[in-house]
Amino acid sequence: MLDPMALLLIMLGTIFGIVIGSLPGLTSTMGVALLVPVTFGMTPVQGLSLLGAVYCSSTYAGAISAILINIPGTPSNCSTLLDGFPMTKRGQAGLAIALATAASAIGGFFSNVALLFMAPPLAELALRFGSQEYFLLALFGVSVIASLSERNLLKGFISGTFGLFLAVVGMHPMTGEIRFAMGIPELFNGIPLVVALIGLYSLPEVVENISGSLKQEAAVHEVKGIFGRMMEVFKYKMLMFRATLIGLIVGVVPGAGSSIAGFIAYDDAKRNSKTPETFGTGNPEGLVASETANNAVVGGSLIPALTLGIPGNAVSAVMLGGLMIHGLKPGPGLFTENAGITYGFIISMFLANLVFVPAGLAVARYGVSFIKTPGTILGPLIIALGVIGAYALNMSLLDVWIMLVIGLLGYVMKQFDVPREPLVLGLVLGTMAEGELARSLALVQNDVPALIGSMFTRPLSLIIIGLTAISVFQGLRSQFRQKKVDA
Amino acid sequence: MAKFSKNMTMIAAAAFLLAGAIVPVHAQADFPTKPVVATVPFSPGGGNDILLRLISKHASSFLGQTLVVENKPGAGGQIGWTALAKSRPDGYSIGATSLPSMVIIKAMRPETPFALDDFKYICNIQIDPIVWLVKSDSRFKTANDFVIQASDPQKKINVAGDGPQSNVQLQHLAAAKVLGLSTNYVSFNGSGPAITALLGGQVEIAAATLSAAMSNIEAGKIKALVVFNDEPLSAIPDVPTASKLFGKPIPSVGMAVRGLAAPKGIPDDKLAKLEAAFRKVSESKAFLDEAKEMGIVVKFMGSAQTEAHVKESTKEVEALKDLLK
Numbered sequence: 001m002l003d004p005m006a007l008l009l010i011m012l013g014t015i016f017g018i019v020i021g022s023l024p025g026l027t028s029t030m031g032v033a034l035l036v037p038v039t040f041g042m043t044p045v046q047g048l049s050l051l052g053a054v055y056c057s058s059t060y061a062g063a064i065s066a067i068l069i070n071i072p073g074t075p076s077n078c079s080t081l082l083d084g085f086p087m088t089k090r091g092q093a094g095l096a097i098a099l100a101t102a103a104s105a106i107g108g109f110f111s112n113v114a115l116l117f118m119a120p121p122l123a124e125l126a127l128r129f130g131s132q133e134y135f136l137l138a139l140f141g142v143s144v145i146a147s148l149s150e151r152n153l154l155k156g157f158i159s160g161t162f163g164l165f166l167a168v169v170g171m172h173p174m175t176g177e178i179r180f181a182m183g184i185p186e187l188f189n190g191i192p193l194v195v196a197l198i199g200l201y202s203l204p205e206v207v208e209n210i211s212g213s214l215k216q217e218a219a220v221h222e223v224k225g226i227f228g229r230m231m232e233v234f235k236y237k238m239l240m241f242r243a244t245l246i247g248l249i250v251g252v253v254p255g256a257g258s259s260i261a262g263f264i265a266y267d268d269a270k271r272n273s274k275t276p277e278t279f280g281t282g283n284p285e286g287l288v289a290s291e292t293a294n295n296a297v298v299g300g301s302l303i304p305a306l307t308l309g310i311p312g313n314a315v316s317a318v319m320l321g322g323l324m325i326h327g328l329k330p331g332p333g334l335f336t337e338n339a340g341i342t343y344g345f346i347i348s349m350f351l352a353n354l355v356f357v358p359a360g361l362a363v364a365r366y367g368v369s370f371i372k373t374p375g376t377i378l379g380p381l382i383i384a385l386g387v388i389g390a391y392a393l394n395m396s397l398l399d400v401w402i403m404l405v406i407g408l409l410g411y412v413m414k415q416f417d418v419p420r421e422p423l424v425l426g427l428v429l430g431t432m433a434e435g436e437l438a439r440s441l442a443l444v445q446n447d448v449p450a451l452i453g454s455m456f457t458r459p460l461s462l463i464i465i466g467l468t469a470i471s472v473f474q475g476l477r478s479q480f481r482q483k484k485v486d487a
Numbered sequence: 488m489a490k491f492s493k494n495m496t497m498i499a500a501a502a503f504l505l506a507g508a509i510v511p512v513h514a515q516a517d518f519p520t521k522p523v524v525a526t527v528p529f530s531p532g533g534g535n536d537i538l539l540r541l542i543s544k545h546a547s548s549f550l551g552q553t554l555v556v557e558n559k560p561g562a563g564g565q566i567g568w569t570a571l572a573k574s575r576p577d578g579y580s581i582g583a584t585s586l587p588s589m590v591i592i593k594a595m596r597p598e599t600p601f602a603l604d605d606f607k608y609i610c611n612i613q614i615d616p617i618v619w620l621v622k623s624d625s626r627f628k629t630a631n632d633f634v635i636q637a638s639d640p641q642k643k644i645n646v647a648g649d650g651p652q653s654n655v656q657l658q659h660l661a662a663a664k665v666l667g668l669s670t671n672y673v674s675f676n677g678s679g680p681a682i683t684a685l686l687g688g689q690v691e692i693a694a695a696t697l698s699a700a701m702s703n704i705e706a707g708k709i710k711a712l713v714v715f716n717d718e719p720l721s722a723i724p725d726v727p728t729a730s731k732l733f734g735k736p737i738p739s740v741g742m743a744v745r746g747l748a749a750p751k752g753i754p755d756d757k758l759a760k761l762e763a764a765f766r767k768v769s770e771s772k773a774f775l776d777e778a779k780e781m782g783i784v785v786k787f788m789g790s791a792q793t794e795a796h797v798k799e800s801t802k803e804v805e806a807l808k809d810l811l812k
Contacts, residue, residue: 029530127686127688130689175651176651176811185565185569310682325781327780333706439675
């Protein structure tokens with residue numbers, strides 16, 4: 001099913017994807033879209049192998065910049081930096097990248113297994129997800145804030161609420177009314193997430209570095225033998241199993257967004273950990289959970305795309321476009337009439353998940369020397385990368401200004417020790433929560449009791465409500481215990 | 488001496504102007520000499536994006552250069568179209584157009600910084616009419632079944648569709664007005680999600696573009712009750728057109744009509760070259776075969792005809808825009 005040319009293309013696609021993914025602002029969507037025209041001259045299997053390899057490797061490679069310079073390369077890697085960057089500060093950058101590589105490969109691999117064998121039943125799950133389930137899922141996501149707030153729930157809460165407020169900017173999802181956009185068309189669709197992420201994470205660190213308020217100790221980075229240390233990932237078998245499941249489900253549900261998969265898996269890892277207090281200070285468990293989950297999204301997001309023609313996220317929408325241009329129609333026929341091509345493509349995705357392992361480890365070696373660069377050189381370089389990334393997204397200078405303003409906000413937050421992750425979560429989930437609640441209400445024609453009633457009678461809704469209740473309860477309990485210890 | 492140098496300057500200037508006048512003519516003779524960039528004002532993966540990428544796949548041999556697709560999404564197309572209106576009219580910057588969306592944006596947001604006559608329309612390639620969709624096992628066997636049920640103002644039926652303020656919503660509301668229906672239009676984030684909601688049983692009926700529905704129609708999961716378009720389409724021979732079915736004229740105001748435009752001021756010969764190249768693309772068998780596979784209904788209109796369509800679409804939208812408020 002796969003010819004040597006396809007193998008070569010997988011390797012090239014992987015290298016391209018690693019570059020795209022590790023540069024903040026260049027997203028997986030953009031990487032795949034850029035290569036669609038390149039595939040025109042190829043056979044469908046070759047073309048799709050190339051696109052699939054870019055999707056897999058760019059999702060993984062976002063972890064590299066998250067770990068090394070504390071900026072998520074793609075929004076999916078936002079939860080990776082929580083423990084990835086502290087590991088770097090401790091001199092374990094090599095190990096962190098090795099673990100992220102292995103975890104990504106495993107998450108990607110097993111979600112592909114699901115794509116290969118369980119696509120139809122999982123696609124059914126995607127259809128069961130209605131507006132009210134999306135709304136409840138968003139609420140569940142918000143409950144993760146407690147996990148992200150380390151010691152100060154109040155500060156986390158403020159940050160999360162502010163994120164929810166920022167999500168209100170732009171067009172109302174049901175009425176089309178434009179709010180708080182100040183007449184700027186770039187804001188009509190809301191604050192662009194990628195741009196916000198770049199600002200929030202790149203500026204504060206650099207400013208602190210340059211102003212000398214953060215004395216970075218010259219950590220010794222051990223990179224020898226990281227191939228062997230990669231195997232340490234198998235210490236976390238159960239954790240990776242759960243994270244794969246989370247990523248798979250979030251991926252299958254269209255439009256849930258891959259960034260929340262990482263956060264939910266992170267929260268799950270923390271709650272099941274023996275040492276939850278070490279999360280955020282460089283606990284490999286958080287890193288592994290996050291990376292396993294976001295790569296498990298890849299296979300998941302292709303399930304509704306291939307079986308129903310409904311893309312699970314923006315990248316799979318572009319992949320679907322690529323598929324159609326090669327004359328393939330999404331739907332059940334893909335697995336029967338065009339079985340050769342479809343299975344060839346899925347097999348190529350397995351290979352892609354293997355190929356990025358050696359490529360990623362090579363990057364780890366050189367990447368580590370990159371961060372040994374003195375701060376006076378590295379700082380401006382990061383700012384330049386950030387500006388280019390913010391501009392490149394939509395080729396809009398205004399996005400650069402948005403990035404700088406949000407960067408300033410991030411700096412202020414950092415000065416007051418307010419965690420930034422709840423803000424990201426609020427921004428991601430606010431749009432979803434607002435839109436889906438408005439839609440749920442429209443569907444019941446504003447009959448609120450009926451909506452509440454159906455939330456407690458539809459099984460899927462009830463499951464999500466249960467998970468949210470557990471999460472809130474556990475969060476509050478651990479905060480309470482923490483206070484006791486402090487007292 | 489001063490006079491001499493002034494004369495020399497004049498001569499030089501004249502020579503320069505002459506040269507300037509000659510060079511472009513010369514260059515235009517073999518226009519295009521470098522890749523032509525087509526802006527798509529939407530994210531990758533949408534209807535316009537897929538059409539343009541398909542055209543770009545086939546355009547090189549007719550254009551003599553590659554057609555590069557560049558996405559510039561945001562504000563429902565406003566950002567990309569504003570950029571196109573402001574770009575240099577040298578024939579190398581063109582962009583995807585989508586009617587009536589361009590007209591709706593202008594009608595809903597009068598402060599939008601582009602005008603419809605900022606563009607010179609090169610051609611139209613695709614028509615994408617709106618259909619009413621139900622699941623194959625729906626209680627609505629025909630569009631009339633639905634119309635009867637939806638005529639009761641006490642019990643509004645939910646209709647899922649792209650929105651708010653989209654061409655799909657405008658089409659549905661225009662039809663509802665003519666037929667005297669009282670429905671509850673529920674906006675989804677595109678035709679794809681609206682069809683998902685239909686498949687998942689969240690709604691009983693959806694309004695969507697034909698291209699978005701095609702793969703699920705062919706798979707037999709959903710069926711189109713009626714198509715809001717005046718002429719029957721070979722892609723869906725069994726689906727009746729609205730005006731014929733209901734016996735009254737229903738404007739196909741929401742039908743997406745997709746083509747290409749350049750900023751105004753583009754030289755006529757360059758416009759003609761582009762128009763000719765895209766005409767040949769739209770007539771080539773390879774393109775038509777693939778378009779058919781993808782559920783794209785090809786309808787080529789030349790520059791003049793497209794300009795006329797824009798005027799007509801503007802008139803229709805203006806007359807019905809209050810439905811969207």
